[in-house]
Amino acid sequence: MKKRLWFLSFAILIFFNWACQQESGPENEIDLVLTNGKIWTGDDTQAWASWIAIKEDKILKIGKEGDSPPEAAQTIDLEGQLAVPGFNDSHVHFASAGALLLGINLLDVNNEEKFRKRIEETTQRLPRGSWITRGDWGAYEAWGVGSEGSETKDMVFTPHRTMIDEITPNHPVLVTRYDRTEGLANGLALQELGIESESGLLIGEELLNALKKIPEKSFERRVAESKRALEECRKWGVTTVQDMSDARQLDVYNHLKEKGELTCRVTFSPSRLIEHVSMMEKGWTIDWDAGGGPVASGDDWIGFGTLKTHIDGIMGARTARFYQPYSDNILENANWRGGWREFSKDMGSFKDMIISADSAGIQMRIHAIGDQANSILLDILDTMDYYNGVKDRRFRIVHAQVISLQDFSRFKGRNIVAEVQPYHVTDDMRxxxxxxxxxxxxxxxxxxxxxxxDCILSFGSDWPGTNASYYPINPLMGLYAAVTRQTINGEPEQGWFPEQKIGLEEALKAYTWGSSYGAFQERDRGTLKEGMLADLAVIDTDLFETQPSEWLEANMAMTIVGGKVVYEK
Ligand SMILES: [Zn+2]
Structure with a gap:
């Protein structure tokens, strides 16, 4: 009798246990746990963790050192490698990057052999009949690697169509020189465009007219280019890009998302007001929520972001606007101080546009390079505060490149976001x-x-750069530049204006939390903590234990977006 009672209670206990498990089972089941990592969370309340539990696309729990990791459907051993929040690149030109990667890049090409080889490789990537355009040959020869020197040298290399006609029977080619004053067309392109030329060399007007006649890219080609660009994002641990392509790119993103091929989150931010308006007409909205930030339509994958515009030009072309003349001006141009961009020439209406966009709840990001350009943006911000009231607008100054020393204190207490690209330092300092x-x-x-x-640093790459230099999307290059302020060859020894170096943790923060904060995204990404999107980058080199020069050779070991491994070395 006693025995039977014991057995009965044992059976009840087993049943009870089973019932409990059934009840708590599916909800608490963990999809993925990353163990044995050196995880830098970017979260000040717990900077380091040893494991992360993920359910669906979010972080369920972060493990402190010494806590043992929970059971999960899948476990990945990080083998002690460094993991950080997925990089959020606050400044890319995605469509151009894809076009350059799938198409042709001739920036470093300055002789026949290289020219032929690069063209031939491109024909192998692109289906028959696809156009091969741009390229910008000779940029590095003219300016030195990534630099622009005082005067551009005479170009030695001039291509001829006989160099490539044989290897391009199925691909029309019209590639340009770095300064777009010259172009080379192959036989097939000349035929399709109805132009006669012995050498294939097109100059000035002739080139511009030919470029206009090139048929528009097909949707399929644009999708293929974006897929190539996504591959690069996965490879470098970039899990969100803030993109300024033109509005057509949105159809490409939607297409890729529907097919489950979008492996990087996108915040879309068309760079012309007219495109911004057309997106709003299509139903994309931005509302200012009770929490004090804009809430844009879209989802975790494709969001509608800020409005980008420009106030001045760029240093390379000496069009950035300064208070004082350029130091290396030639005599007849001794008073040249740079200029304003087309739509900011009439400063009154430029200000009106910005102030009304701000009152409509649109966040602004404005390109400013020269010291006067940056000053005037600060003036406009004063006017915004006056007309629209002080609010958490996270005004983004893009590049914030040269600031007049007396203007720095005007940044204080205003939550201004400096949308900067640290790799530019490495490239421009020369x-x-x-x-x-x-x-x-x-x-x-x-x-x-x-x-x-008090300025918030938001890091990005400006990928893929200009017709003078290629800016890689690899965030490790940006971290290197911010921490060392040296060229990739390690010069100067102490760094360029070394007092402006920042620490590794600060630089990492600017590339994750800072870039997310600048886009009102810090509520769901940029740090690793409970409830955040499970976006991570695992790096094969421990940045905290190695010299910055070693980071230039480092790679991602793994990239995770929304709890899914999208890249493994
Ligand atoms: Zn840019």
Whole structure:
């Protein structure tokens, strides 16, 4: 009898246990746990973790050192590697990057052999009949790798269509020189465009007219280009891009998302007001919520972001606007101080546009390079506060490249976001001093001073760069530049204006939390903590234990987006 009772209670206990498990089972089941990692969370309340539990696309729990990781459907051993929040690149030109990667890049090409080889490789990537365009040959020869020197040298290399006609029977080619004053067409392109030319070399007007006649890219080609660009994002741990392509790119993103092929989140931010308006007409909205931030339509994958515009030009073309003339001006142009962009020439209506966009709840990001351009943006911000009231608008100054020393204190207490690209420092430092002089350089890419004046640093790459240089999307290059302020060859030894170097943790933060904060996204990404999107980058080199020069050779070991491994080395 006693025995039977014991057995009965045992059976009840087993049943009870089973019932409990049934009840709590599916809800608490963990899809993925990453164990044995050195996980930098970016969260000040718990900077380091050893494991992360993920359910569906979000982080369920973060493990402290010593806590043992829970059971999960899948476990990945990080083998002690460094994991960080997925990189959020606050400044890319995605469609151009895809076009360059799938199409042709001739920036470093300056002789027949290389020219032929690069064209041939491109024909192998593209289906018959596809056009091969742009390329920008000779840029590095003219300017040195990534630099622009004081005067461009005479170009030695001039291509001829006989160099490529044989290898391009099925691909019309019209590639351009870096400064777009010359182009080379192959026989097939000349035939299709109805142009006669012995050499294939097209110059000036003739080139511009030919370029206009090239048929528009097919949707399929644009999708293929974007897929190539996504591959690069996965490879470099970039899990969100803030993109400024034109509005047609949105159809490409939607298409890729429907097919389950979008492996990087996109915040779409068309760079012309007219495109912004047309998106709003299509039903994309931005509302200012009770929490004080804009809530845009879209989802975790494709969001509608800020409005981008420009106030001045760029340093390379000496069009950035300064208070004082450029230091290396030639005599007849001694008073040249740079200029305003087309739509900011009439400063009155430029201000009106920005202030009314702000009152409609649109966040602004404005390109400003020269010291006067940056000053005027601060003036406009004062006017915004006056007309629309002080609010958490996270006004984004794009590049914030050269700031007049007396302007730094005007950043204080205003939640201004400096949308900067640290790799530019590495690339530009070789000619900056020559162009604007030592004193003005003290306020150039002044990341530490901006930070000291309450400015939020939001890092990005400006991928893929200009017709002068390629800016890689690899965030490790940006971290290297921010921490060392050296060229990739390690010069100068102490770094360029070394007082502006920032620490590794700060730089990481700017590339994850900072870029998310700048886009009102810090509520769901940019740090690793409970409830955040499970976007991570695992790096094969421990940045905290190695010299920055080693980061240039480092790779991602793994990239996870929304709890799914999208890349593994
Ligand atoms: Zn850009």
């Amino acid at each position: 000619w900056m001093e020559e162009r604007i002089g030592y004193d003005r350089c003290k306020g150039a890419y002044a990341f530490a001073t901006l930070r000291d004046n």
